[in-house]
Amino acid sequence: xxxxxxxxxxxxxxxxxxxxxxxxxxxxxxxxxxxxxxxxxxxxxxxxxxxxxxxxxxxxxxxxxxxxxxxxxxxxxxxxxxxxxxxxxxxxxxxxxxxxxxxxxxxxxxxxxxxxxxxxxxxxxxxxxxxxxxxxxxxxxxxxxxxxxxxxxxxxxxxxxxxxxxxxxxxxxxxxxxxxxxxxxxxxxxxxxxxxxxxxxxxxxxxxxxxxxxxxxxxxxxxxxxxxxxxxxxxxxxxxxxxx
Numbered sequence: 001x002x003x004x005x006x007x008x009x010x011x012x013x014x015x016x017x018x019x020x021x022x023x024x025x026x027x028x029x030x031x032x033x034x035x036x037x038x039x040x041x042x043x044x045x046x047x048x049x050x051x052x053x054x055x056x057x058x059x060x061x062x063x064x065x066x067x068x069x070x071x072x073x074x075x076x077x078x079x080x081x082x083x084x085x086x087x088x089x090x091x092x093x094x095x096x097x098x099x100x101x102x103x104x105x106x107x108x109x110x111x112x113x114x115x116x117x118x119x120x121x122x123x124x125x126x127x128x129x130x131x132x133x134x135x136x137x138x139x140x141x142x143x144x145x146x147x148x149x150x151x152x153x154x155x156x157x158x159x160x161x162x163x164x165x166x167x168x169x170x171x172x173x174x175x176x177x178x179x180x181x182x183x184x185x186x187x188x189x190x191x192x193x194x195x196x197x198x199x200x201x202x203x204x205x206x207x208x209x210x211x212x213x214x215x216x217x218x219x220x221x222x223x224x225x226x227x228x229x230x231x232x233x234x235x236x237x238x239x240x241x242x243x244x
Contacts, residue, residue: 061091
């Protein structure tokens with residue numbers, strides 16, 4: 001490769017990164033790596049991140065950042081410090097942040113209730129792990145609104161692949177009349193710090209709750225549940241896993 005070609009390539013990489021930085025205000029090492037590897041990879045990643053993390057949908061900035069901060073704490077994600085000023089600029093306060101931190105810590109620790117449900121339930125007459133978990137999460141998140149608490153709890157459980165606890169929190173969210181579009185947007189936030197496969201599993205659990213009649217969906221979500229062929233390659237290939 002000639003020196004001119006090297007200079008041209010370096011310029012192209014810098015230009016690609018400049019577009020990302022102009023939108024976000026910062027760069028991280030993986031941006032540069034993707035810029036070197038593939039222009040389409042960087043563009044596709046940036047488009048996905050923009051749609052999931054930056055574009056305003058139904059949640060307010062404050063509500064989104066409450067969920068973001070709770071999920072980041074729960075997943076030990078230290079890189080995304082920009083969500084702290086975004087939360088404060090969106091109307092949050094440090095007094096309220098204390099509730100977010102407490103909620104995240106308790107929700108992570110609520111795996112103890114899953115243990116009780118799965119292993120000791122028959123020995124605990126008069127004690128309901130699901131009800132106790134629900135009460136504890138609400139107390140931990142106060143004075144946040146129940147709507148905000150359950151959106152954050154659902155996103156945390158999804159990000160940690162805690163399927164039973166996610167199921168319980170989705171039921172609690174419907175009980176608290178959290179709007180489905182708000183709940184869906186909150187769940188989508190966990191996709192980057194959690195993972196896409198975990199988001200797929202979260203959607204599956206929600207879908208099952210609708211199909212079994214355990215929650216009453218809106219027409220749009222009922223239409224989603226009525227669609228066939230959402231079982232992925234296992235279903236398409238006739239090799240559905242047990243319990244699916």
